[in-house]
Amino acid sequence: MTSRTKGFEPLLCDEPQILILGTLPGGESLEHRQYYFSNSNRIWKVLCYLTGEPMPADYTQKKALLAKYHIVLWDYYESAIRPESSNDKDIRDGHPNDIPAFLAAHPTIKTIGINGFGKYKEFGHKIARELAQKPALADVRVLRIPETSGSNKNYGWGYVENLAREWAHLFD
Numbered sequence: 447m448t449s450r451t452k453g454f455e456p457l458l459c460d461e462p463q464i465l466i467l468g469t470l471p472g473g474e475s476l477e478h479r480q481y482y483f484s485n486s487n488r489i490w491k492v493l494c495y496l497t498g499e500p501m502p503a504d505y506t507q508k509k510a511l512l513a514k515y516h517i518v519l520w521d522y523y524e525s526a527i528r529p530e531s532s533n534d535k536d537i538r539d540g541h542p543n544d545i546p547a548f549l550a551a552h553p554t555i556k557t558i559g560i561n562g563f564g565k566y567k568e569f570g571h572k573i574a575r576e577l578a579q580k581p582a583l584a585d586v587r588v589l590r591i592p593e594t595s596g597s598n599k600n601y602g603w604g605y606v607e608n609l610a611r612e613w614a615h616l617f618d
């Protein structure tokens with residue numbers, strides 16, 4: 447039997463402005479207790495490309511990069527049943543985090559980037575609808591941005607420059 451995988455708390459900073467939402471940490475991230483630990487995930491390369499910052503050497507430097515640019519990392523699911531594969535398509539019985547409540551508690555966040563087109567279809571639309579119904583959150587943008595996973599190499603997404611061009615909208 448596959449056990450329930452529990453995600454991380456949000457990686458929060460002072461005066462957060464951008465929330466990047468994934469699905470649920472993969473096996474390597476869970477093992478090392480770090481968001482986007484896998485070297486095959488290109489999120490850190492994309493953020494460095496966009497900001498002109500050097501590639502962080504460790505998790506402390508990665509957190510400092512996020513804090514400097516007021517970026518929060520979190521996941522849509524608080525927990526789910528996920529087989530060892532770490533494949534998002536295998537997630538079952540997901541229990542979502544309360545994104546509207548999190549945004550209400552952090553009103554400086556005005557942009558959410560959904561890390562992956564498939565994830566946007568799965569839960570980005572739902573988040574956008576929920577926020578539109580709450581006047582205090584209706585101005586929060588919910589953006590569909592391409593997946594940084596190393597497995598996303600179709601349609602030119604294998605190139606950091608192409609990913610970064612789309613991710614740049616987080617900073618508009």
